[in-house]
Amino acid sequence: MLFGPIMHFSIIGAGVAGLCVATEMMARGAKVELVDNAATPGPHACSWWAGGMLAPWCERESAEEPVLRLGQESFDWWGNHVPVTRAGTLVIALDRDKRELDRFARRTEGFQTLDGSGVEALEPDLAGRFDRALYFKDEAHLSPRDALQSLSDQLAAKGVTVGNTGTVENDIIDCRGLSARDNLKDLRGVKGEMLIIRCPDVTLSRPVRLLHPRIPLYIVPRGDGVYMLGATMIESSERSRITARSLLEMLSAAYALHPAFAEAEVLEIGVDARPAFPDNLPRIRRNGKTTWVNGLFRHGFLLAPAMARMTADFLLEGKKPEVMDENHS
């Protein structure tokens, strides 16, 4: 029986969704095991390639309302488990695309408008380059790979094992992302390409978003002069193969942000496909002994805490989650 006294769950998929669900379920008194082909977090998971921005207000520019509301749960949740930098987000545009800044401002809230000296005060290396910016001061960022490893370690310390197969009697929580397409027929992939570069010549303290009508770019500082540049959004489920065009666009945008990025060392290029439902909102679905947690789209780190909380509310307390719907498969 679902709400019986013995609560053992096998969580399939140890990406950001699986790890957050496991952590939350453990904290709420359940017993869990993780099922994943890889023993530790790595490039097989889409979240390995994430930006790690906790930016619900910025995302609201193109995302539906639940992303803004549920995303705000991420600050405290992640803050209780891993290091989180709460330095806000800076949104800028090149001279020719300044109207994109007006549009972004109309579509969002929770920002201050800065002039050139305001930009300089926050990011001295951008002094004189941008005379207007939007500053979303309450947003945050984290290092995705460190966060995944840290959750994994914390779970291991509590005796949670990662195995190839789960215990047959357990209820299943399926967090496989795009691989769950065999069960979730309306799930699709949205390809994203990213770069990691080292550029000690430029110091940025917070994520910077450069608006452009066709090629929006964000750059997230990882510390020690390392930056993540991302990310393309292509309606394709392809999980490999970064194209020259995407590479050129991202590097050109970085160069436009600051010419010193021309001398950056390219450390890594990455690509994967985000799992998404048609409205780009996440879902919890139930069928028999299996509960699916999926469709986090480009909001893995932003929404995983709220999805984990709702999954635990549902499986441990019987509360129907707002993101629950019938399985369309």
Add this chain to the structure above:
Amino acid sequence: MTLFYGTELTSPLMLGTALYPSPAIMAEAFKASGAGVATVSLRRESGADRAGQDFWSLVSDFGVPVLPNTAGCHTVKEAVTTAQMAREVFGTPWIKLEVIGHTDTLQPDVFGLVEAAKILTEDGFEVFPYTTEDLIVAERLLNAGCKVLMPWGAPIGSGLGLNNLHGLRTMRAQFPDVPMVIDAGIGLPSHAAQAMEMGFDAVLLNTAVAKAGDPVAMARAFGLAVEAGKAAYDADPMEPRDMASPSTPLIGKAFLE
């Protein structure tokens, strides 16, 4: 009744499928607009293994004819290859042919366009060429076998409307029997209505709807605008009268109106 390669459209609005906040909003926008054609790009989405299939299936489900395009192609060879793939994926001979000449303005390379149009029509394609208002290019495209022309209103994604009214009016007048679509540069429903009032047979747009704050409401506005513009053209509008012209003597200003 305008036929596009033998097909009558349910609406003279052709709507693109890029840049929407989500496929769900895109689907609602299509419904609200009543669009008669869905255009879709393949070049970047196809990947190594046609991995864009999920998205293409969504578009095919709209129940309107699909007009695949060669957006993102800069050479004849790329455009021809993309068209061939589009024919296989969507099972249609229709192709909106774009050969981009300039990476910033996305202005068409009309020389490559004519060459690609010839290759594709000989291969059985029904080509919708994205071109400028240049009359000679239009003639070359018709000679190459195109039976539809798609002159731009303004550069792709600019939202500037109909930049060269005289040029577009001339083009319309020079090829009165060729189905003609204003493609690109439309920013507002008034631009679309204006194109229809001038006697163009359809308008094609994407960004103006997809990047609106409320894409669904904007889609509806465009649907109404093309309907209004077409009805106005069909109703044979009055001729404007230029009061600055001194040709009529007004003796004693007896005619008060």
